[in-house]
Amino acid sequence: MTRLHLHLLSDSTGETLENIAKAGIAQFENVEAIRHFWPMVRSDVHLDRIMEEISLNPGIVLFTLANSQLRRRLENRCRALGLPHVAPLDAVTDALSNILGQEARNRPGRKHILDEAYFARIEAIQFTIAHDDGVGHENWEEADIVLAGVSRASKTPTSIYLANRGYKTANIPLVPESPPPRNLYGLKHPMVVGLTISPERLVQVRRNRLLSLNQAPETAYVDIERVQEEVAFARRMFADNGWPVIDMTRRSIEEAAAAIINLFNERVLAE
Template sequence: MPKTARPHIHLVSDATGETLKSVAKAALVQFQKSQEEVETHTWALVRKPLQMERVVEAIAAMGGLVLFTIVDQELREILVKGCAKAKLPIVPVLDPVIMAFGKYLGEKAVNLPGRQHEMDAEYFHRIDAMHFTIAHDDGQHLEDLDKADIVLVGVSRTSKTPTSIYLANRGLKTANVPIVPGLIIPPEVEALKNPLVVGLTASPDRLVSIRRSRLISMNQNTETAYVDDDRVKEELMIARKLCAKHNWPIIDVTRRSIEETAAAILNLHNRREEQRKQQNLGFDGPKE
């Protein structure tokens, strides 16, 4: 590709294209110099030969790299032959994964367009989790907090709400409760037995910076206890002592993205669920 040309990436799907978008995004972040220049085109719900022919014409006119998740053989042939004629690189994103699964499971793939996006029980489970999480944001509706899968606690501006929403999108009912200076933690939180409770923390400098920016954006006074260095350190110490008292794991979000924080929480949740399964089966681990 000439250095003056704008790079194009084409995502061709017989469904919504969300799978391809996720793959492309995950790959592009590895190329710091190029990711902002790339122009991405999503060709979704391509399910008829005439549609595919038109898509191929448009792709050939622009050029670029083609990623696809088409499962219909006739449509694949139109796309592959069209790209070969235009001398464009093409990547069947799901093929290696489906082949590996088929070989391991000893079963042939169904090859139905958009099957991964069917509105099945898992979809409605995620919606239910999202409703629960929104209703239990910032310490609301404590009366049924024990129905949560995960409860996040932490002082102000430790990313509790966005992390909760991310986890809800993964199907986990996630509540979050703030730790506020001068106020005791609600007894409903300390009495929790079923949910995994995780404390979120951050460095004092980071918290002060975020809080100050928050106050500025709201045109409020920035010289308050809310952004006082010593007061923030005291808040964090109180939060750490509370988590230590109840043996709640703590995650420092200072240098983590929301996705990274959520991944760490998911690991804790999965490990806990596995331990529960083993206990239910009567396995308590190795004897000393």
């Protein structure tokens, strides 16, 4: 296992840098990335303190700094320490500048201006949190997406991820002994998506959940025959209602959300 110190410096929240770093590290095997997160870097004093920490844990430095003087200071310090340093947005900005025929307006945190999209994302997050696990079903018509699935099928984390992408998302657990609210079957605006998972994988997830709560791992909740019945019940419901289905058995939350967003966009285009 190779250990790598990864320093992320941003003059704003650093969300973009973090996503780039995650995507890059995911391309390599047997790498333990130790991320050091340095947001809101906007002064020489702050930068100097950070460089002291970086010198103690040398590694690669990724940065997005709009202030040219601060950027040069960082680059000079990195060269002095012999550290690789990369501004990952430079190539994109330069290409856009050439195509558009204008200089980029460098402003710290410009990409996070509080515009309509920002407030829409906050609203989506608030809606999603308030409509988790079947709560607030009377407001489901206001949702963009409703996720349905058995317990521990990754409904909540997928909902939160979608909310961070700006989609109002509700979710409902499917339990054979407790039918879901009737309005689930008559929704017009939201796209209902079924989340399924193999019974074997589901038993493993549920058992780990019980152990983490210091509860007995041998109950009907993890009985394989019972779980098979639950999954079959959910699949029949998906098929009877013509809802698209995402299999979570081998999918990450990010992959599942991307597939759901594609389905949503196709639905919008078809309307």
